[in-house]
Amino acid sequence: MSPTLSSAIAEIVAVGRRLDARGLAPATTGNYSVRLDDGCIAVTVSGRHKGRLGQDDVTQIDLDGRALEEKPPSAEAALHAGIYRLYAEAQAVLHVHSVASITLTRLLPRGSDVVLEGYETLKVLPGVTTHDTRIVIPVFDNSQDMPALARAVEDRLATLQPTPSALLLRGHGVYAWGASVEEAERVVEALELLMSCEIEVLRVGRRS
Amino acid sequence: MSPTLSSAIAEIVAVGRRLDARGLAPATTGNYSVRLDDGCIAVTVSGRHKGRLGQDDVTQIDLDGRALEEKPPSAEAALHAGIYRLYAEAQAVLHVHSVASITLTRLLPRGSDVVLEGYETLKVLPGVTTHDTRIVIPVFDNSQDMPALARAVEDRLATLQPTPSALLLRGHGVYAWGASVEEAERVVEALELLMSCEIEVLRVGRRS
Amino acid sequence: MSPTLSSAIAEIVAVGRRLDARGLAPATTGNYSVRLDDGCIAVTVSGRHKGRLGQDDVTQIDLDGRALEEKPPSAEAALHAGIYRLYAEAQAVLHVHSVASITLTRLLPRGSDVVLEGYETLKVLPGVTTHDTRIVIPVFDNSQDMPALARAVEDRLATLQPTPSALLLRGHGVYAWGASVEEAERVVEALELLMSCEIEVLRVGRRS
Amino acid sequence: MSPTLSSAIAEIVAVGRRLDARGLAPATTGNYSVRLDDGCIAVTVSGRHKGRLGQDDVTQIDLDGRALEEKPPSAEAALHAGIYRLYAEAQAVLHVHSVASITLTRLLPRGSDVVLEGYETLKVLPGVTTHDTRIVIPVFDNSQDMPALARAVEDRLATLQPTPSALLLRGHGVYAWGASVEEAERVVEALELLMSCEIEVLRVGRRS
Numbered sequence: 062m063s064p065t066l067s068s069a070i071a072e073i074v075a076v077g078r079r080l081d082a083r084g085l086a087p088a089t090t091g092n093y094s095v096r097l098d099d100g101c102i103a104v105t106v107s108g109r110h111k112g113r114l115g116q117d118d119v120t121q122i123d124l125d126g127r128a129l130e131e132k133p134p135s136a137e138a139a140l141h142a143g144i145y146r147l148y149a150e151a152q153a154v155l156h157v158h159s160v161a162s163i164t165l166t167r168l169l170p171r172g173s174d175v176v177l178e179g180y181e182t183l184k185v186l187p188g189v190t191t192h193d194t195r196i197v198i199p200v201f202d203n204s205q206d207m208p209a210l211a212r213a214v215e216d217r218l219a220t221l222q223p224t225p226s227a228l229l230l231r232g233h234g235v236y237a238w239g240a241s242v243e244e245a246e247r248v249v250e251a252l253e254l255l256m257s258c259e260i261e262v263l264r265v266g267r268r269s
Numbered sequence: 270m271s272p273t274l275s276s277a278i279a280e281i282v283a284v285g286r287r288l289d290a291r292g293l294a295p296a297t298t299g300n301y302s303v304r305l306d307d308g309c310i311a312v313t314v315s316g317r318h319k320g321r322l323g324q325d326d327v328t329q330i331d332l333d334g335r336a337l338e339e340k341p342p343s344a345e346a347a348l349h350a351g352i353y354r355l356y357a358e359a360q361a362v363l364h365v366h367s368v369a370s371i372t373l374t375r376l377l378p379r380g381s382d383v384v385l386e387g388y389e390t391l392k393v394l395p396g397v398t399t400h401d402t403r404i405v406i407p408v409f410d411n412s413q414d415m416p417a418l419a420r421a422v423e424d425r426l427a428t429l430q431p432t433p434s435a436l437l438l439r440g441h442g443v444y445a446w447g448a449s450v451e452e453a454e455r456v457v458e459a460l461e462l463l464m465s466c467e468i469e470v471l472r473v474g475r476r477s
Numbered sequence: 478m479s480p481t482l483s484s485a486i487a488e489i490v491a492v493g494r495r496l497d498a499r500g501l502a503p504a505t506t507g508n509y510s511v512r513l514d515d516g517c518i519a520v521t522v523s524g525r526h527k528g529r530l531g532q533d534d535v536t537q538i539d540l541d542g543r544a545l546e547e548k549p550p551s552a553e554a555a556l557h558a559g560i561y562r563l564y565a566e567a568q569a570v571l572h573v574h575s576v577a578s579i580t581l582t583r584l585l586p587r588g589s590d591v592v593l594e595g596y597e598t599l600k601v602l603p604g605v606t607t608h609d610t611r612i613v614i615p616v617f618d619n620s621q622d623m624p625a626l627a628r629a630v631e632d633r634l635a636t637l638q639p640t641p642s643a644l645l646l647r648g649h650g651v652y653a654w655g656a657s658v659e660e661a662e663r664v665v666e667a668l669e670l671l672m673s674c675e676i677e678v679l680r681v682g683r684r685s
Numbered sequence: 686m687s688p689t690l691s692s693a694i695a696e697i698v699a700v701g702r703r704l705d706a707r708g709l710a711p712a713t714t715g716n717y718s719v720r721l722d723d724g725c726i727a728v729t730v731s732g733r734h735k736g737r738l739g740q741d742d743v744t745q746i747d748l749d750g751r752a753l754e755e756k757p758p759s760a761e762a763a764l765h766a767g768i769y770r771l772y773a774e775a776q777a778v779l780h781v782h783s784v785a786s787i788t789l790t791r792l793l794p795r796g797s798d799v800v801l802e803g804y805e806t807l808k809v810l811p812g813v814t815t816h817d818t819r820i821v822i823p824v825f826d827n828s829q830d831m832p833a834l835a836r837a838v839e840d841r842l843a844t845l846q847p848t849p850s851a852l853l854l855r856g857h858g859v860y861a862w863g864a865s866v867e868e869a870e871r872v873v874e875a876l877e878l879l880m881s882c883e884i885e886v887l888r889v890g891r892r893s
Binding site: 084087088089090110158159160163164167168203205230231232233234260263264 | 499595596597598601606607608609659662663664666667669670673674677678680681
Binding site for chain 4: 500503504505506526574575576579580583584619621646647648649650676679680
C-alpha cells in the first residue's frame with residue numbers, strides 16, 4: 062500500500078541518513094522518491110545533502126515527471142517517473158553515486174552491461190532464488206538530455222525479461238527500485254557488495 | 270552455559286548491530302544462531318536486515334534443523350544445525366557475506382581452501398598459539414540444495430584436525446562458530462582482517 | 478553573508494566532526510577557515526585533532542595571513558589567506574589529507590595536474606553543469622616555504638579559467654573552497670569520490 | 686606529568702573506543718599501556734575486545750614487565766616495558782593490528798624496513814618538520830618468544846637516530862608511542878594513512 066506524503070517524507074529522510082552512514086551519499090549526490098497513495102511521487106529537492114535532509118527537502122511530481130510544487134525536484138525526476146510508469150509494482154526508487162558503480166561502469170567496454178553470476182548475494186534481488194544464475198544490470202550512457210535519457214531507459218527496460226531491479230548510468234551511479242523503500246535499499250546494498258567484488262576480481266583475475 | 274531464549278535473542282540483536290556497523294550485514298545477508306539451555310537452537314528469521322533486528326526476528330529450530338515455530342528460520346538453518354551436531358562446544362554460529370570472503374573464495378582456483386600462515390592475528394582463533402602455523406579454512410562450493418550442502422559440510426568437517434572455527438562457501442560468505450556469540454564474532458572479525466590482507470597480497474605479490 | 482566569529486567557530490567545529498567521521502581528519506591533519514563579517518579570517522589553531530575541536534581551537538588572521546590572536550594559526554594560514562584574496566566569493570576553505578588525494582598526486586608524473594572527465598559527480602563542483610567536460614584540478618609541488626608556496630599558488634590560480642574550486646599539493650592533500658562551509662565540504666566529498674574512482678581506474682585500466 | 690591509575694584507565698578505555706571506531710581494533714587484537722605517576726605501567730588485560738573495555742580490563746606491570754596484579758597483562762607486556770625503559774619521554778604505548786601494517790610488512794622483502802618519504806603527513810610524527818625527509822620505521826620479524834623479541838627490539842631501537850616513534854612487527858602490526866595517549870594515537874592514525882598510501886603506490890607504481 063502506498064504511503065501518505067508525510068510518511069513518505071519520513072522514510073526518505075531516514076533512508077538518506079542510512080545511505081550516508083554507509084558512504085553512499087557524498088556531497089549532494091543521489092536522489093530518492095516514493096510513490097504516494099494519490100498516485101503522485103514524492104521526490105527529493107535538487108541539490109541537498111542526502112544525509113541531512115529535512116522535512117522541506119522533499120517535493121512532489123506527477124507520473125509524467127512534472128513539478129507539482131514550487132520547490133524544484135531533482136533534475137533526474139524524469140527518470141524516476143519513467144520507472145514508476147513502467148513498473149506498477151515499483152513503490153520506491155533510490156539513486157546513488159558510489160565508487161563501485163562509477164568505477165565498474167567505466168572499467169567495462171562501452172556497450173557492455175554489468176553481468177553478475179555465481180554470487181549468493183544475488184538472492185537479495187527480488188525474484189532471484191539461486192546463485193547459479195546470470196543477472197544483467199543494464200548500463201546506459203550518461204546524458205544531460207534528461208527527456209532523451211528517460212526515453213532510452215524506458216525503451217530498453219521495456220524489452221528486458223526478467224524485469225530488472227536496477228540500472229546503471231555510466232560514470233554516474235545506480236538506480237534501484239522495489240516494492241518499498243526498504244526493498245530498494247536492499248537492492249542498493251546488495252549491488253554495492255557485488256560490484257565491489259567484481260572490481261576486486263577484475264584487478265586480480267577470477268579463477269572460479 | 271547455554272542461555273535462555275530471551276537472552277539469546279538479546280545477544281543476536283546486539284551482534285547484528287555490531288556486524289552491520291562494521292559493514293558485515295548489507296541488505297538481508299547473513300544469519301545467526303545460538304544454542305539454548307533446552308538443547309534447541311535460536312536462529313534468525315529469513316529475510317530480515319541483520320542490523321535492525323527486533324525481538325520477533327528470531328525463531329527456533331531443533332538439532333535436526335526442523336522449525337519449531339511458525340516464523341520461518343533462515344534457509345540455511347540446516348547448516349547451523351549440522352555445526353551444532355558436530356561440535357558439542359559450539360554455542361553460537363554467525364554467517365556473514367563480505368567483500369573479502371566472497372572475493373577471496375572466487376580468486377582461488379576451484380578446489381582450493383584458504384590457507385593462512387604467518388599472521389599474528391591467527392592467534393585470535395581458538396586453539397591457535399603462534400603465528401608460525403598453517404591454518405586451513407575449508408572452502409565448499411555453494412549450493413541451493415541445503416540438505417546436500419549440509420551433508421557435504423558435515424562429512425568433510427568430521428575429517429579435519431585440528432577442529433576448524435570457520436568455513437567458507439564459494440562466492441557466498443563465511444560461517445564462524447565458538448563457545449559464545451562473542452567468540453564467534455571474534456573469529457568473524459579476525460578472518461575479515463586476515464582475508465583482506467590475503468587479497469592485498471594476491472594483488473601485489475608477497476615477498477615475506 | 479559572512480558570519481560572526483562565534484558562528485564561524487560553531488561551523489568549523491561541526492565540519493571537523495563530519496570530516497573525521499568520513500575518515501578525512503586523521504591525527505592532527507587538515508586545517509579549516511571561514512571569512513568573517515569584519516573581513517578577518519577564522520582559522521583552526523595549529524596541531525589540534527580536527528574531529529575533536531573545541532571553542533578555543535580557532536584563532537584569527539587578517540587577509541595577509543598575519544596572526545591576530547596569541548593562539549598560533551595553522552602553519553598553512555598563508556595559503557588560506559591567499560585564496561581569500563584571490564577569490565572574493567570564497568567564504569570558506571577546507572584542507573584535508575586523504576589516501577585518495579595523497580596517492581593520486583604521487584601516482585601521476587611530476588608536473589601533471591589531475592584531470593577529471595566524464596563523471597556525473599563533477600556537477601557537484603560550482604559552475605559545472607555536465608559530466609561531458611574536462612575539469613583540471615591544479616597540482617602544486619609541496620613545500621615548507623609557505624610564503625613561496627602561497628605565491629606560486631596565487632600566481633598560477635590567477636591564470637586559470639574557469640576558476641577552480643580546489644587545488645592539490647603533491648603528497649600532501651586537497652584544498653577546497655566555496656561560498657559557504659557546506660559548499661567547500663561538498664567539493665571535498667565530491668573530489669574524494671572522484672579521486673578514489675581515478676585510482677581504481679589507474680589500477681585496472683579504463684575502457685570507457 | 687604521568688597520570689594516576691584511575692585516569693590512565695579512563696584514557697585507555699576511551700582510546701580503545703576511538704581506535705575500534707576507525708577499524709583498528711578487530712576481535713581481541715591490540716594492547717595499550719600508560720606510564721603511571723608511581724613509575725608502574727597500566728596495561729590492558731589479555732584477550733579483551735579493545736572497543737568494549739571496562740574498568741576491570743586494565744592491570745599493572747612494573748618496568749621489567751612483571752605482573753603486579755592477579756589479572757594477567759597482555760602477552761606482549763614485555764615489549765611495552767622495554768619501550769618505557771628505553772625512552773624516558775614515552776608516556777603511552779599503543780599496539781594495533783591493521784590491514785595496512787600487516788600487509789605492508791609482508792609485501793616488503795624480509796629484512797627491509799618501511800621507509801616513508803615526501804609525505805606532508807610525516808610532520809605528525811614527533812620531531813619531523815618537513816615532508817622532504819626519509820623516515821625509517823623499523824620492521825622486526827615476529828616471534829612468540831617474547832623475552833627474545835623484546836631484547837631484539839631494545840637492542841636495535843637503542844642504535845637508531847633519530848629516535849623513532851613506532852616500530853612494526855612483520856605480519857603482526859604496529860607499536861606507536863608518545864608523550865601522551867593522544868600523541869601515540871596520532872602516530873597510529875598518521876601511520877595508517879601513510880602505510881595505506883604506500884600500499885596503493887606499490888600496486889600502481891609511483892611516478893613522483
